[in-house]
Amino acid sequence: MGSGGRGRVYGQVVEFLKQSSKECRSQPLRFEVDAGHRAGDSLGISCHNGARLAARTRNSSVGIYSKNRQASVIFFRRGFVGAFRAPEAVTRSNVWRASNLSRFSRDVTSAVVSQGSIVRRQTAESLGVSSVKGSRGILESLGHYGRCYFELSKVRLSSFVVLSTAVGFWMGSGDTVDWTGLGLTSFGTMLCAASANSFNQLLEISNDSRMKRTMRRPLPAGRIGVPHALAFAVTAGVSGVALLASKINVLTAELGAANIVLYALVYTPLKQLHFINTWVGAVVGAIPPLMGWAGAAGRIDAGGWVLASGLYFWQIPHFMALAYFCRHDYAAGGYKMLSLLDASGRRTASCALRNCLYLLPLGFAAQHFGVTSEYFGWENLVLTSGIGAMAALFYLRPNPETARRLFRSSLIYLPFFMSAMVFHRRPNAILNVESIKSVELKREHLSEAEFNSEDKDTLIFPSKCQKTIMHRPPIAFISYAPFPFLPAPDY
Numbered sequence: 001m002g003s004g005g006r007g008r009v010y011g012q013v014v015e016f017l018k019q020s021s022k023e024c025r026s027q028p029l030r031f032e033v034d035a036g037h038r039a040g041d042s043l044g045i046s047c048h049n050g051a052r053l054a055a056r057t058r059n060s061s062v063g064i065y066s067k068n069r070q071a072s073v074i075f076f077r078r079g080f081v082g083a084f085r086a087p088e089a090v091t092r093s094n095v096w097r098a099s100n101l102s103r104f105s106r107d108v109t110s111a112v113v114s115q116g117s118i119v120r121r122q123t124a125e126s127l128g129v130s131s132v133k134g135s136r137g138i139l140e141s142l143g144h145y146g147r148c149y150f151e152l153s154k155v156r157l158s159s160f161v162v163l164s165t166a167v168g169f170w171m172g173s174g175d176t177v178d179w180t181g182l183g184l185t186s187f188g189t190m191l192c193a194a195s196a197n198s199f200n201q202l203l204e205i206s207n208d209s210r211m212k213r214t215m216r217r218p219l220p221a222g223r224i225g226v227p228h229a230l231a232f233a234v235t236a237g238v239s240g241v242a243l244l245a246s247k248i249n250v251l252t253a254e255l256g257a258a259n260i261v262l263y264a265l266v267y268t269p270l271k272q273l274h275f276i277n278t279w280v281g282a283v284v285g286a287i288p289p290l291m292g293w294a295g296a297a298g299r300i301d302a303g304g305w306v307l308a309s310g311l312y313f314w315q316i317p318h319f320m321a322l323a324y325f326c327r328h329d330y331a332a333g334g335y336k337m338l339s340l341l342d343a344s345g346r347r348t349a350s351c352a353l354r355n356c357l358y359l360l361p362l363g364f365a366a367q368h369f370g371v372t373s374e375y376f377g378w379e380n381l382v383l384t385s386g387i388g389a390m391a392a393l394f395y396l397r398p399n400p401e402t403a404r405r406l407f408r409s410s411l412i413y414l415p416f417f418m419s420a421m422v423f424h425r426r427p428n429a430i431l432n433v434e435s436i437k438s439v440e441l442k443r444e445h446l447s448e449a450e451f452n453s454e455d456k457d458t459l460i461f462p463s464k465c466q467k468t469i470m471h472r473p474p475i476a477f478i479s480y481a482p483f484p485f486l487p488a489p490d491y
């Protein structure tokens with residue numbers, strides 16, 4: 001079918017929507033899809049308050065069907081009233097009936113007709129569909145766009161990002177944690193992450209519309225327009241960076257701004273060019289804990305690098321596993337992943353395994369730099385053995401099931417890693433190093449009499465700081481993993 005055929009289909013859909021918004025309140029609607037309709041073409045109609053409407057459609061078991069039964073009806077959980085897809089090439093005019101659709105038509109916000117990589121979308125305003133009037137309409141609009149912002153921000157992923165920032169802040173704090181600083185750093189990071197994720201989706205509308213995992217996102221589904229989403233991305237990014245710069249410090253703000261650029265302008269285009277994108281993405285994921293550390297300490301110390309390394313090495317097995325069991329989806333989206341060049345899965349799995357091994361010494365590195373007690377080293381060893389065993393299994397038997405197990409174990413690993421690090425933190429370590437230095441400086445520069453006259457209570461001596469460091473028992477038996485923020489796709 002040429003683009004003219006698609007144009008006709010689309011034109012008729014638009015006509016149908018216009019018509020249904022103005023009349024046909026009771027009787028079943030009819031509209032025709034042009035003979036050029038082809039397998040793979042699909043039509044989605046998205047609405048305000050899609051979840052409720054979809055449920056209503058399901059309850060009344062009406063939906064949309066074709067006269068000659070060549071169409072299948074797909075109900076999406078939310079956002080769509082329904083979408084229908086021709087299962088095979090159609091050579092003659094195909095009549096579709098949509099009873100009850102008129103009940104929903106006043107809520108229609110956009111229509112999408114897609115074929116292959118081409119997605120055509122039109123919003124309610126340009127369709128001439130009247131929107132819901134009055135306070136109910138305003139509330140529904142707020143709900144609708146609230147949901148769109150929520151999804152554009154990938155809130156679950158961003159919450160996870162913010163959690164790593166909060167851990168970085170906590171670890172980078174001295175004896176006392178500045179709760180306001182922690183809250184503002186987390187909020188600023190959340191805004192930056194929301195911006196980065198929105199830019200990412202703006203650049204991937206066409207690709208996302210071809211992947212099962214992402215096709216229901218607001219932009220490919222046509223629930224929000226490009227200018228609107230762009231305005232949201234810019235506003236979130238500018239406010240996040242400004243908040244960090246004004247209330248926290250310039251270093252944290254610079255890291256936030258640099259990470260938006262790295263994710264949106266380097267990682268996102270690279271996904272379609274080279275499989276190296278996974279490693280660049282791992283850097284993006286490792287920066288938020290550094291932002292937290294910088295937010296608390298005003299600089300990045302060795303402990304911050306240990307935490308960031310944990311995030312970096314963890315992401316490789318996590319994304320290798322995901323890209324393996326979703327490889328058909330990634331191929332459909334036009335992305336270049338290592339798993340797509342590796343039919344046997346061995347290379348993907350060995351990469352995952354190698355990076356699990358790099359996680360092994362991190363706990364002891366944290367102890368070495370005085371950030372945690374030695375218990376963290378041993379606990380991390382146990383945790384890493386768990387994820388490493390899953391990676392080894394994936395290597396020995398590369399298949400979607402072992403990849404999925406590795407993915408799930410990676411979701412368990414990280415919350416444990418971060419909780420254990422927080423639990424075994426040595427809060428005085430950084431201050432003590434500074435204090436020891438300052439005592440040594442004073443000893444160097446003050447005369448014996450002056451040094452002895454200093455108020456010794458304000459000085460922390462090495463022997464004293466050893467006493468202030470409290471070691472806690474391992475937490476392996478008492479802690480549990482919080483809800484994993486990156487759920488495994490279930491197809």
Ligand SMILES: CC(C)=CCC/C(C)=C/CC/C(C)=C/COP(=O)(O)OP(=O)(O)O
Pocket residue numbers: 161189192193196197200256259260263281282284285288
């Ligand atoms: C402060 C700041 C700017 C933080 C940003 C942190 C952030 C967004 C981390 C995500 C890392 C990452 C590689 C995700 C996968 O993206 P993807 O594009 O592969 O995911 P998708 O396929 O689901 O779209």
